[in-house]
Amino acid sequence: MSERPSRPADRSDDEPPPVDADYYAIDTDASEAEFLAACKLYAREVVDTFDLSVDVGALDWNISRRAKRRAGQVRYRDGDPETVVLTWGYFERRGWAAMASTIRHELIHVHLLNEHGDGSHGERFERWAERLDTGVACELFTTPEWWVVCEDCDAALARYRESKLVRRVDEYRCGECAGDLRLADGDARAAAGDE
Ligand SMILES: [Zn+2]
Numbered sequence: 001m002s003e004r005p006s007r008p009a010d011r012s013d014d015e016p017p018p019v020d021a022d023y024y025a026i027d028t029d030a031s032e033a034e035f036l037a038a039c040k041l042y043a044r045e046v047v048d049t050f051d052l053s054v055d056v057g058a059l060d061w062n063i064s065r066r067a068k069r070r071a072g073q074v075r076y077r078d079g080d081p082e083t084v085v086l087t088w089g090y091f092e093r094r095g096w097a098a099m100a101s102t103i104r105h106e107l108i109h110v111h112l113l114n115e116h117g118d119g120s121h122g123e124r125f126e127r128w129a130e131r132l133d134t135g136v137a138c139e140l141f142t143t144p145e146w147w148v149v150c151e152d153c154d155a156a157l158a159r160y161r162e163s164k165l166v167r168r169v170d171e172y173r174c175g176e177c178a179g180d181l182r183l184a185d186g187d188a189r190a191a192a193g194d195e
Pocket residue numbers: 105109121136137138
């Protein structure tokens with residue numbers, strides 16, 4: 001009998017295996033229909049693996065081409081989840097792995113709405129986010145339009161609108177170290193993997 005690889009002690013044996021998002025991966029030149037089809041297939045697999053109370057086929061799955069501040073959203077009425085909206089621009093900029101994480105995030109919302117009428121990012125959400133290896137804050141995933149970064153320390157402020165600070169950045173100083181500030185493109189920073 002061969003020896004089995006050991007597992008970390010805090011991982012229980014009945015924990016479901018993680019879903020391999022790469023298996024469903026699509027390129028950013030996919031059509032909207034291809035994109036949504038891949039998202040739903042992946043969502044079904046996640047739902048099955050983690051036994052979430054989500055009926056993937058009963059939900060509407062839409063794309064937003066306008067959303068800037070969030071990667072995805074669940075729309076619900078009277079506590080009932082109706083639509084999962086995924087942000088195209090986020091997929092384009094960050095690719096499938098990031099979008100798969102967003103899908104897991106939104107599935108947690110649907111699950112908690114169905115089970116508890118809970119649409120928050122509270123404690124229940126945090127526990128599930130850990131299990132499904134996704135983020136708790138929707139905003140965490142969005143790419144800001146700009147970063148205001150300090151030349152002297154590593155302070156960086158995400159900015160989603162063209163505020164006074166963005167327009168006249170050289171009139172301001174770093175709040176941490178009083179160093180000079182400069183403007184960096186949001187995408188450039190995200191592409192470097194530095195959030
Ligand atoms: Zn959320």
